[in-house]
Amino acid sequence: MARIDRRRLLKLSGAGTVAASAGGLAGILASGRAPAYAQAATVHWLRWSDFVPASDQLLRNKIVPQCEKDIGIKLNLETVNANDIQARITSAVQSGSGPDIIMVVNNWPRLYEASVADVSDVAEEIGKAQGGYYDIAQTINNVGGKWIGVPWAIGGGLLTNRTSWFAEIGYSEGKFPGTWEEYRAAGKKLKAAGRPFGQTLGHTFGDAPGFWYPYLWSWGGKEVEADGKTVALNSKETIESVKFAVGFWKDCCDEGGLAWDDSSNNRAFLSGTISSTNNGASIYLEAKKKPDAYLTEKGTPLWKDIFHTRLPKGPDGQFALPGPFTDMVMSYSKNQKPAKDFLRWVHSKPVFEQWFTSQQGYTDGATKYWEEDPVWNIDPVLLPFRDLPNVGRLVGYAGPPGRAAAEAVTKYIIVDMYTKAVQGMSAEDAVKWAHEELVKVYA
């Protein structure tokens, strides 16, 4: 069994990442049958099944054997569906055994702060060597000088738009509606032509907060004051934002969005039913991967008709909600030293470079070093994603992105505020409801 697997591994890794990714699902799911080496220290790493399947392939086929060779650690890589990772973390923490390193997103390290090991040594080292971390990575993981997780990468969403359709209404070559009013006017024209915008108002942890939190901030609304305790949601600015949102929704958006999950806007865009949506680079990358499957109404490949822009400006500015990825070393782990050694090694430039290149620009590095990486020169359409970490804010603004902020996100308080208004509640009532819910959370 081991011999056959090695041959397969070598064959696949020889073919290279790009070739493998062009092989569709066949290459992607080259299985996790790790070769049966023995005696090396083992580190169990739990991650999400990556949005970019080629990266998972790379990890399984190149990084795992290379890790064994370079530092003698046997890496046991496990991937699960994103939605299920929290159940695993909870049971692992409560029962005191499980994966040694767990990759999480957003501000989840704050939720599990009591159960992680101090990784300041590793994190500081990497930060120094790579030009320093972005502020958002620092804010989440550096709690009073102690690092509770090693930042892995930073993802996030931008508006994904159809070039030809925007050109038809007057926005060609580099021009794009700058403010919410202009964006709404453009959306009105597009929806009338059967090409609405698409945004989710459903209970989904990625796209819904990813749009509505920056939307709220751009109008000047915020959840709490800088003291992190006083709830400040019920304000003139927030009510303005809600009123505009209701009009914006009715004028421009596909009303099915109330039911969408994280994948629905991908599907809608790829099937040519919406013209603009806030999403990570997964739509573009999927269209590029299968140029014959996704065509425009004229029969040309869809990926050539896509461009990315930031969310429009509101009265108070222009924002984004990035999705930081972090590796936590669990305090129950008996392999903390090998785990830290592994993290040091995998973040080293020659190793991380391979993974980063396979992402093709879907994520940014957590340190500023990766802004210069050649991957950004490959495809100009993905270039806007490079600057995301610099323009992002985190949930819980203006307070810290702590546990209470995470609770507000999990309860979808902000998202539901807009949903209720769209479904008929008056703006004042919707804001009042959300404000009261936040008060209970921050109590």
Next chain:
Amino acid sequence: MTFTYAAATPYAGIPRRGPLTRLLEDERWLAVALLLPTVLLLGLFIAYPFVKGVELSVTDAKVGVPGHFVGLQNFAQIWNDGIFHVAVWNTCLYTAVTTVFKLALGLWLALLLNNNFKGKAFTRAFILLPFIIPTVLSTLAWKWMFDPTFSVINYLLFQLGIIHARINWLGDPNLALISVIIVNVWRGVPFYAISLLAGLQTISPELHEAAAIDGARAWQRFRHVTWPLLLPVTLVIVLFSVIQTFADFQLVYVLTGGGPANATQLFATYAYQIGIGTGLLSQGATISLAVFPVLLLVVIVQLLYIRRVETH
């Protein structure tokens, strides 16, 4: 007294019985022996975790943080939680409506399957498919079928001229609840049908023939012969189904995530969202347990009713 028919019976000629056999002759010891595996398994894997779960609900534990005893504070907190109220109401409505439909449709299907027709074995087994397929997978398929952009149901209704604009199955709060009910009924009807079929099969056909000879019509035969004999089985099935549906989680979690705006939030999905999503374990445990008394009441009432029917 006991060994006169030595030659004729298979148990003759066993003069001596070992000490174990003698022990098991006593009803009480036999009962102990028979119940031991069950009690052990359930005690270890349910009773103990249940007690720990109750423990969680009276502390302020979070993930990784043991927490202190806080008495009934968590319960007071959820009492004031608007989303909790919505979840309880949704759960009760969901359970009631689906049970009524599953029973009615399941019974009808059972009556239909109780006939002799070609391919009946095949049909009876394949009818179970909605029940067999893992809920996670069938719900994903339904999600696609309800999706506003791709819905094959919208297509059908549109082609038949019944609708002119698309139906927002999962986006409209009322329709979302109806969609969830539809999927649950779809999944549950086979279970009811096959169980009730088993019950119908134990009713001797001679009873029907006798009633027919007496001049009873089909509907009267059903009401006076079939239904009363079927009642004990029906009640047990309904009881189990109610309990399962009350705690339903996978279906709603995959189909709507509790949205839009908590329109389909059930108490199991809310408990999961709070306990696992936010790490507030004690609150999640509280929500899971809060409906336990209500459920217990419903169950006891049904149990008493079953007992009353059985003794008649």
Next chain:
Amino acid sequence: MIEGAIWRRWVFFYFPLTAFIVALLFPFYWMLVTTVRPDSELYRPWNAPNYTPFWTLHPTLEHVRDLLTETLFGTWMFNTMLISLAATGISLFCGLLAGYALSRLKFPFAGSLGTMIFITYLVPQTLLFIPLADIIRNFKLGDSPWALILTYPTFLIPFCTWLMMGYFKSIPKELEECARIDGATRWRAMVYIIFPIAVPGILSAGIFAFTLSWNEFIYALVFLSSPDQKTVPVGVTSELVRGDVFYWGELMAGALLGSIPVAFVYSFFVEHYVASLTGSVKG
């Protein structure tokens, strides 16, 4: 059969039965079409002119092939089968014995013990899985099929017990008494006389126990971690649902392959079970 005119048969039997079959099995047909539909056709909106939900002109087996060769689907089927059979076996064993004891033996606390067993059914799994993880770890059962084989009976035994109790209650008490008069011990009377009569009940309890084990998700997600230990529901959703990209063709293939073989097996039991039932009624 429905007596009377042919039209009656059609209206009261064939038509409703067909309607039920269509309503219940239509999603499976739809899943089948999706499984063989090429990716390029998968993303057509319902109001597009070339929307063909009920057939495809370019069927392909690539999704099925990808499912079987590129994921550990075969292993997952084997695991799920093994776990379900073992858990069903344990539950039937316990349910049979317990059902007999509770319905045909007199001993103190019989009623309350029956109720207690039943009440354990009320505790939701979404609460239990957290403390259970602790127990699984203490017994070092983590990441092995035993973690599930021993925990699944917790929600299978109460149902099996009650089902068996129902069957046993309908068997006359005289049967055991006759056997005991003839010199049988209680044990032998139970095993050789009563159990064979309850075979239909055992079969139906077995079918349901197997199905519920097959279907279970949360315990399998939490107690298993190696890819080659996972069960079908967990494995398929882990590998084929990646963030916001779903591999629909493979997912539907997994859904079909993970359910139709089981239905085939059931079709054999259903026949046997019905035959033994009608036999027992006439006999």
